[in-house]
Amino acid sequence: MNTGGQAMQELTEMPAETEVQPKQLNDGSAVLIQALKDQGVEVIFGYPGGAVLPIYDALYKNPISHILARHEQGAIHAAEGYARVSGKPGVVIATSGPGATNLVTGITDAMMDSLPLVVFTGQVGQEVIGTDAFQEADIIGITQPITKHNYQVNDIKELPRIIKEAFHIASTGRRGPVLVDIPKNIAVELFDEEEHVDEEVNLPGYQPTTRPNFLQIQKAVQAISSAKKPLILAGAGILHAGAMEELKELVERHRIPITNTLLGLGSIHGEHELFLGMAGMHGTYTANMAITECDLLVNIGARFDDRLTGNLNLFAPNAKVVHIDIDPAEIGKNVPTEIPIVADAKEALKELLKQEIASPVTADWIAHLKEAHKEYPLWYVEDKEHLLPQQAIQIIHRVTGGDAIVTTDVGQHQMWAAQYYSLNNPDHWVTSGGLGTMGFGFPAAIGAQLAKPKERVVAIVGDAGFQMTAQELSLLQELRIPVKVVILNNEGLGMVRQWQETFYEERYSQSLIPVQPDFVKLAEAYDLKGYRINTLEEAESVFQEALLSDEPVLIDCRVKQLENVYPMVVPGTGLHEMIGVSGK
Amino acid sequence: MKRVITVTVINQSGVLNRVTGLLMKRQFNIESITVGHTEQVGMSKMTFIVNVEDERKIEQLVKQLQKQIDVIKVDDITDKSIVMRELALVKVISPPHIRSEMNSIIEPFRATAIDIGKNVVTYQVTGNPEKIEAFIDLIKPYGIKELTRTGATAFVRETQKVHSPQLSILK
Numbered sequence: 001m002n003t004g005g006q007a008m009q010e011l012t013e014m015p016a017e018t019e020v021q022p023k024q025l026n027d028g029s030a031v032l033i034q035a036l037k038d039q040g041v042e043v044i045f046g047y048p049g050g051a052v053l054p055i056y057d058a059l060y061k062n063p064i065s066h067i068l069a070r071h072e073q074g075a076i077h078a079a080e081g082y083a084r085v086s087g088k089p090g091v092v093i094a095t096s097g098p099g100a101t102n103l104v105t106g107i108t109d110a111m112m113d114s115l116p117l118v119v120f121t122g123q124v125g126q127e128v129i130g131t132d133a134f135q136e137a138d139i140i141g142i143t144q145p146i147t148k149h150n151y152q153v154n155d156i157k158e159l160p161r162i163i164k165e166a167f168h169i170a171s172t173g174r175r176g177p178v179l180v181d182i183p184k185n186i187a188v189e190l191f192d193e194e195e196h197v198d199e200e201v202n203l204p205g206y207q208p209t210t211r212p213n214f215l216q217i218q219k220a221v222q223a224i225s226s227a228k229k230p231l232i233l234a235g236a237g238i239l240h241a242g243a244m245e246e247l248k249e250l251v252e253r254h255r256i257p258i259t260n261t262l263l264g265l266g267s268i269h270g271e272h273e274l275f276l277g278m279a280g281m282h283g284t285y286t287a288n289m290a291i292t293e294c295d296l297l298v299n300i301g302a303r304f305d306d307r308l309t310g311n312l313n314l315f316a317p318n319a320k321v322v323h324i325d326i327d328p329a330e331i332g333k334n335v336p337t338e339i340p341i342v343a344d345a346k347e348a349l350k351e352l353l354k355q356e357i358a359s360p361v362t363a364d365w366i367a368h369l370k371e372a373h374k375e376y377p378l379w380y381v382e383d384k385e386h387l388l389p390q391q392a393i394q395i396i397h398r399v400t401g402g403d404a405i406v407t408t409d410v411g412q413h414q415m416w417a418a419q420y421y422s423l424n425n426p427d428h429w430v431t432s433g434g435l436g437t438m439g440f441g442f443p444a445a446i447g448a449q450l451a452k453p454k455e456r457v458v459a460i461v462g463d464a465g466f467q468m469t470a471q472e473l474s475l476l477q478e479l480r481i482p483v484k485v486v487i488l489n490n491e492g493l494g495m496v497r498q499w500q501e502t503f504y505e506e507r508y509s510q511s512l513i514p515v516q517p518d519f520v521k522l523a524e525a526y527d528l529k530g531y532r533i534n535t536l537e538e539a540e541s542v543f544q545e546a547l548l549s550d551e552p553v554l555i556d557c558r559v560k561q562l563e564n565v566y567p568m569v570v571p572g573t574g575l576h577e578m579i580g581v582s583g584k
Numbered sequence: 585m586k587r588v589i590t591v592t593v594i595n596q597s598g599v600l601n602r603v604t605g606l607l608m609k610r611q612f613n614i615e616s617i618t619v620g621h622t623e624q625v626g627m628s629k630m631t632f633i634v635n636v637e638d639e640r641k642i643e644q645l646v647k648q649l650q651k652q653i654d655v656i657k658v659d660d661i662t663d664k665s666i667v668m669r670e671l672a673l674v675k676v677i678s679p680p681h682i683r684s685e686m687n688s689i690i691e692p693f694r695a696t697a698i699d700i701g702k703n704v705v706t707y708q709v710t711g712n713p714e715k716i717e718a719f720i721d722l723i724k725p726y727g728i729k730e731l732t733r734t735g736a737t738a739f740v741r742e743t744q745k746v747h748s749p750q751l752s753i754l755k
Contacts, residue, residue, distance in 0.1 A: 144602055145609045149653040154597075169653060205594060206653045329647035332640065 028156050028187040029058035032120070035163040036064060041091050043067060043082065043450055045075040049095025050135055051122025054187035056093075067450065067479075070471040072099055074443040076106025077469065080115050081407060081447030084430045087242070089116040089170045090447065096122045097135030100181075101142065105437060108146040110177040112434025113263060114240060116170040117177040118163075123152065125185040139181055148176030156189040161199055168201045173208030174327040175240060208326060212343035212351050219339045220298070220322045221355040227296035227320075229365045230256045233279065236263035236433075237301015237325060237345045244268070244426045246349035247300065254359040257369055259287040261302045262418055263433040270402065270422025276369060277378070280308040281569045282415040285376035286369055288567075288575035291316050298322045301345045304334040305434065314574025324348045378419050379566070379583040386560035387536050389413060389488045392543075393420040396458060396486065399543045404428065404456040407445040409465035410436035412494035415565045417460045428455075439468030445483045446475055456484070458547065463489040463516060473526040476552035484547050485554040487519055490561045498564045512561075523554035533557040586615065587634055587642050588668065588738055591649055592657040595621070595628040599654045603630060606648055612636065616670075616713075616735030627656065631737045633713075661738060665745050668712045668738035673698075674720065677727035678705040686726070693719045704729055712736070 026034070032055060036044070043065045048056045059066060069075035072094045079090025090110075094103055100121040110117045124133040140152050149169050151162045159182075166178040224230055238247050244267055251258050251274050258268055259279040268275050277284035279291055291297065297319040302308065304323075309315040312334060322339040323331045331340040341348050380390045393416050396404075406421050407430040408414040414431055423429055430448050432440040445459035466487050476483060497511040523530030529551060531542045539557065546553045566580030593599045600619060607614055617632040636642045642660060649658045678686050686705065690697075695709035709719050713736050720731065 140598060141601070144598070144605050152598075203653060205656045327651070329644065329651055333644055 025190045025192065027054065027058070028153075028159055028182065028189050028191060029054040030062065031156075031159055031191045032163065032182070032187070033058045033062045033064065035160060036091065037062070039163070039167050040088075042088075044091045044093055045069060045079040045082070045447065046093035047072050047075055047095070047099060048093075049099045049122065051096035051124060051184045052093060052099075052120075052182075052187070054184065055120070055122065055182070067446075067475065069443065070474045071469065072102035073105055073439065074446075074469050074472040074475075076103045076117070076119070077109070077437075077440050077443035078447035078450070078472070078475075079117055080106060080110050080113075080440070081430050081444030082451045083110070083115045083117060083447075084113075084444070085405060085427050085448040086451035087240075087427070088451075089118050089167060092117060092119045094119070094121050095135065096124055096139070096184075097137045099135075100139040101137055104142060104146065105435075107143055107177045107179065109432055109435040109437045109440060111146050111148065113432070114175045114236065115177070116175040118166050118170050119177060119179045121179060121181050122187070123181045123183040126154070126183045127185065129183065139179065143179050146177075147179050148174075150179040150181070152181040153183065153186050156186050156191050157196070159186065159191065160196065164199075164201055165203060169203070169206060173206070173210075209328070209342045210326065210344040210347050212324070212341050212348040214351070216339055216341045217348070217351045217355065220341060221352060221357045223296055223320055223322060223339060224254060224256070224298065224352075225357040225360060227360045228362075229290075229294045229318075230254075230296040230298065230360055230362065231290050231294035231319075232256050232258040233261065233291070233297060233299045233302050234258060234264045234267045235261040235300065235302025236267075238264060238267035239301075239426055241301065241326075241345035241347075243300075243346035243349050246346060246353060248272075249353055250349060253353070255362045255366065256298070256360070257290060257362070257366060259283070259290060261305070261308050261433075262431065263429075264302060265418060266423040266426045266429045269424060271424075274366065276373070278418050279575070280305075281310070281571075282419065282565050282567065283308075283569075283575075284373070284378060284419075285567055285578060285581045286373040288569065288578055289372055290369055291319075292574070292576040294319050296320050296322070298324070300324045300349070301326075303327075303330045306334075309334065310569045310571075310575045310577075311573055314576070376567075376581045380563070381583050383560055387533065387539055387558065388563055389416050389490070389559040390420055390563075391536060392486070392488060392533070392539055392557050392559060393417055393460065395539050395543050396460070396547065397421050399547050400456055400458065404458045404547075405430065405445075405448050405452060407431065407441045407448060407457070407459045409438050409441040409461050410495075411438070411462050411465065412490070412498065412563075412565050413460055413462045413488040414441075415495075416488070421460075438462075438465035440465070442466055442483075442485060443469050443472045445485070446472060446481055449481050449483050456547070457482070458484045458486060460486050460488065462494060463487050463491060463519075464493050464513060467516070470522070473523070473528065473554070476528055477526040480552060482550055482552050484552070487554070487556050489516075489519070489556055489558050490563070491516065492561065494563075495565070497562075501562075501564070502568075502570075519554060519556035529553045531555045585636060585638075587636055587660055587662045588666065588736070589632055589634060589646070589649075590659045590661055590739065591630045591632070591655055592622065593628050593630060593652075594654045594656065595626050596654055599628070600630070602652055602654060603649065606652065607632075607634070607645070610645065610648060612641075612645055616733070618735040618737045620737070631735070633736055659740075661740050665741045665743070666738050667741055668736050669710055670713050670716055670734055670736040671708065671710045672716045672720070672731065672733045673706055673708055674723055674728060675699075675704055675706045675730040676723055677703060677729060679703050682726070689722055690719075695719065
């Protein structure tokens, strides 16, 4: 029975009770933002929208640095650039429906190049999921084949565990993107901190092998010791594992020549005397010949991509193959492997270096390769009328001393940058390798610059690719991020045009784009300094001024339109059948 | 060649989609697939039969499946000593005057009639997929109105032959 007297008594007692038991109730969004802070997230790349309104409200109350890209694709490529350069997971937030689907290219790109990302997407409320509600998209279904893993949060209680697992999965083993889809009602639902038990990550189905098998290491050292023409192929796995020192030690101690994949560039100093340059479709003659002639190929952290191998039947025909990879599924996928080693590259190299072995005698082999390098260096034919893109990159290299962080899109400019910008440092090369994404390089440079504010970041992009994500100039304007955008402008899709020239009898179908904006004025519209380069002389002076400035700049560098990337391995042929190996 | 793969998975929403999506992405042709709970709470087991060209492809399939976060264990049990069962329901045109004839046909298969209508009978038959094929072939001339099969489920026998060949990944 509730009399008036009792009620009064209860009222007077209540404040005391609440003091004893302060009940902390946060909503899902607050839990998310706090979890990001706990994970050490420094910066979020994102774009708000209906389904993430609660998350952005929590961000307003408990701020983390947020970079408002002007398109979700820009946000995720920036996050990729950040991840590649910092080694930390890039964090992205986008809304449901179109916000989420705009991320698809970037997620796939990160999956192909093993970049750690944690992507949060809003979702419509659980009560309307599956009804084709406004801005609903089945992003879990869509991203299932392009993520390392994905989650939809179906219960607020799961949220802290899922966030923890997402960061763990993204940043361990073979890294990759993880997507977490959060329905709007979960983002506003109250979370009972007291009932929550903080669990350690427990994923019985995910136990990456990082320590190498000792027997396989023994086999590998024996193979190295007895090889006459050994070759190391170093991929991005070296960079992800931070195994540059160990790699250098292995190369130098046993005097083994080394080549890189496109994504592995920077794992060894670009001017190291045993470095043969990049291998593959547009690799150096020497590197490709070394692969064809070697009797032992030690692949560390590369996945034998088709752009590297050319015709698989003709690939490394004389070689015994050692393959060190953190992902067992990559071993034996494309190239039969005699000595498979599933391990983290650093762990495996440490173990290899521990073994006392006689170094192979490689002096003749190295001399032979140096001879080949002298005979068939990278080449171009100077043109009095035009600035060549290769020359432009050589000048950029000279002006920046080989120390800049270089980002690229995909295509001719990417190959020239890979060939002519020899890198002094690891993690200074950010390029879209596996997916080959146009529009990647510029936003990736923004992410890279945010990760390393003191470094000089140069985005080398093509005129066509740049226009796919040019809206991110707003970020340079707003935040004065000092990225140097260099457009190698050949008024078209250079690589497409080159293939049309080579394989389609010069029928340049839709690959020449003579109508384009005035890029200098475009820069000025965004309150940025714009430059134009037409000649070699201008290139010398403009790059000197623009690249060394502390401000963001955009350089429209007009280069010879019909220049081709050489040498080249025609698809379907072997690496030794390269064309265009010499300008003579 | 046909391979029998069993996959133990954490029973979470979307896990079936994940596994079949992976097979589709890598262009594997699934002949049959079955899923159900196991003796462990929260774990399910899938059995599928796939058609593959060579050993390298099957090795790749096993490795790709193993990479999935929700996948606990993958086995290619094709070359092991296994028990495999499938169930089929077959609705056959069977007017009363031929029913005794029908009975003599189904008897060796230990099939049972589980639904009887005026002119049709539905049989249930259990066994390995070859036995079911044989049963269907025999019944076909009478006129099959409807046929449904569960797909095979399997696991390894308690006692194994001494030399069962293994995939290189398991060595």
